[in-house]
Amino acid sequence: AQTVTQSQPEMSVQEAETVTLSCTYDTSESDYYLFWYKQPPSRQMILVIRQEAYKQQNATENRFSVNFQKAAKSFSLKISDSQLGDAAMYFCAYRSGLRKLVFGQGTRLTINP
Amino acid sequence: GAVVSQHPSWVICKSGTSVKIECRSLDFQATTMFWYRQFPKQSLMLMATSNEGSKATYEQGVEKDKFLINHASLTLSTLTVTSAHPEDSSFYICSASLGGAVANEQFFGPGTRLTVL
Numbered sequence: 351a352q353t354v355t356q357s358q359p360e361m362s363v364q365e366a367e368t369v370t371l372s373c374t375y376d377t378s379e380s381d382y383y384l385f386w387y388k389q390p391p392s393r394q395m396i397l398v399i400r401q402e403a404y405k406q407q408n409a410t411e412n413r414f415s416v417n418f419q420k421a422a423k424s425f426s427l428k429i430s431d432s433q434l435g436d437a438a439m440y441f442c443a444y445r446s447g448l449r450k451l452v453f454g455q456g457t458r459l460t461i462n463p
Numbered sequence: 464g465a466v467v468s469q470h471p472s473w474v475i476c477k478s479g480t481s482v483k484i485e486c487r488s489l490d491f492q493a494t495t496m497f498w499y500r501q502f503p504k505q506s507l508m509l510m511a512t513s514n515e516g517s518k519a520t521y522e523q524g525v526e527k528d529k530f531l532i533n534h535a536s537l538t539l540s541t542l543t544v545t546s547a548h549p550e551d552s553s554f555y556i557c558s559a560s561l562g563g564a565v566a567n568e569q570f571f572g573p574g575t576r577l578t579v580l
Contacts (some may be wrong), residue, residue, distance in 0.1 A: 395571035451569060453506045
């Protein structure tokens with residue numbers, strides 16, 4: 351079974367600084383998708399970034415980028431120039447084909463002004 | 464992006480009653496919808512996957528007779544919590560998946576907070 355592990359229950363960063371959230375996963379499949387979701391206090395799940403496993407290039411969305419290491423099964427999220435609005439729970443998730451999303455335990459990110 | 468709504472956003476009910484939660488895809492047809500449950504400070508746990516016109520597939524440990532899921536159309540899925548008890552109090556989130564080229568993206572609803580007294 352696929353599993354997703356986020357080893358950092360909580361992280362904090364100073365506003366305007368850079369923070370990296372860790373995620374590892376376990377799978378025997380070669381074709382899959384990885385996601386980072388943000389869940390602010392409103393609890394609405396928001397897709398931050400996604401990565402197709404067959405793509406070697408790391409995905410980037412404005413201040414958000416990933417470091418995808420397929421062999422190591424690692425998928426970290428880097429947030430640059432952190433803003434107060436980035437404060438939220440961040441979930442790493444895995445999905446292969448059309449099947450279900452498997453979520454990690456989540457990392458609560460606090461932004462210090 | 465695609466929009467998914469849930470209704471109600473918050474419901475309080477008495478123990479032993481049934482509660483229905485609706486999940487609608489507003490601007491697209493969802494071939495598959497998913498229902499998640501999230502306890503405070505925890506991750507999302509998939510309860511079941513529903514495909515339009517067919518029976519839902521439940522995850523291990525989820526009581527299908529207690530959590531009734533109906534996906535009658537490509538824009539509507541419902542979750543009915545039957546004979547609710549206080550331990551069913553939780554945050555329920557649905558998501559809907561597009562078919563075709565973006566088949567692997569799920570769009571989430573805003574969630575429904577269920578409190579059973």
